[in-house]
Amino acid sequence: MKLIRTIKKHGGNVPISEKNRKILWGKSGNKCAICWHTLVLESNDFDSESVVGEECHIVSGAKNGPRSSSDFPSGKIDDVSNLILLCRVHHKQIDDQIGTYTAELLRAIKATHEAKVERKLKLEPQIGLSKNEIPDKLPVILTGKELFNLATSAYAFCNDYGDNFTSKELDEVAEFIQNVKDWGEIGRDLEPIEQIKAAKALDDYLKLLHDLDIFVFAAIDKQKIGGVSVFPVLHLSVQKSSDPNVSVMK
Known part of the structure; x- marks a missing residue:
């Protein structure tokens, strides 16, 4: 990209x-x-x-x-x-x-x-993630706009992905995760028209992964330093729908 x-x-x-x-x-x-x-x-x-x-x-x-x-x-x-x-x-x-x-x-x-x-x-081992702000379950991300807004609000990135991808799928997942990080780091500096294009590019990636039966989950929590919340962290997880970590709400 x-x-x-x-x-x-x-x-x-x-x-x-x-x-x-x-x-x-x-x-x-x-x-x-x-x-x-x-x-x-x-x-x-x-x-x-x-x-x-x-x-x-x-x-x-x-x-x-x-x-x-x-x-x-x-x-x-x-x-x-x-x-x-x-x-x-x-x-x-x-x-x-x-x-x-x-x-x-x-x-x-x-x-x-x-x-x-x-x-x-x-x-100081007590310095780290504030556990009460980490979501128990990451919600599924359905649109590139939603993901772009999350990524650009983050100061750091914590990525996870499943173990049951084929080599081709893993290449797509790796490129997707890298793109999310790239857009997150420069997104706020882009002009509005480029932000819209970036969100559209992420939307296209989400559709591509969905066609491969792969879902993206993400949420923000806040990392604390010295008791002061200063670092929003994006938790991003990419998983096959068949992965045991993926649960369906009924």
Whole structure:
């Protein structure tokens, strides 16, 4: 499948892609890289969640912006390697105090922070999927539009497939799962007409699999880090109708 991507320019620069945002927030663990302040505050009985984190450029793309450099490749400005996740206070500070917060120092802070997050996650076995949000049974997916909307709302993907496919069927299933992941990662960045085409392409895949007596099941749950729900995860399962894991509601 050929993916065609069209993004409108804003202020002369291509906006940070949804995929890069997901990667940045995932590697940063919902924490400011300097003070470790939680960046998504929980909802309460009166209000929804509050996002106090900001995606910050290490090297600015603006001509006279913080740490801007004519030698820095313009195509790398919005790359995840040039982004650091901070609270609003430290975003303001690093852009005001560029003599202290050089590009080299911020890259070191970013690397140290992301490594610490990874170590922390490995050391805390209680961090993982919130079981009360995982559906007991995955519902069958009937349309490409439904699947596209689920995929583009996910920050991560958990895939499963049956053991009773022929080689030809397995090739179709593998290509389908890869396409769902691809559309999920770039779908929000597509223009509306391309989103509609993507949903139609997934719809065609669902019909092809249905003709092979193969069904697709999917649902979203939320992965928790430090008690804060920040990662919607798409659970996708592709199974033959004859598979013992498939049950029919009567």
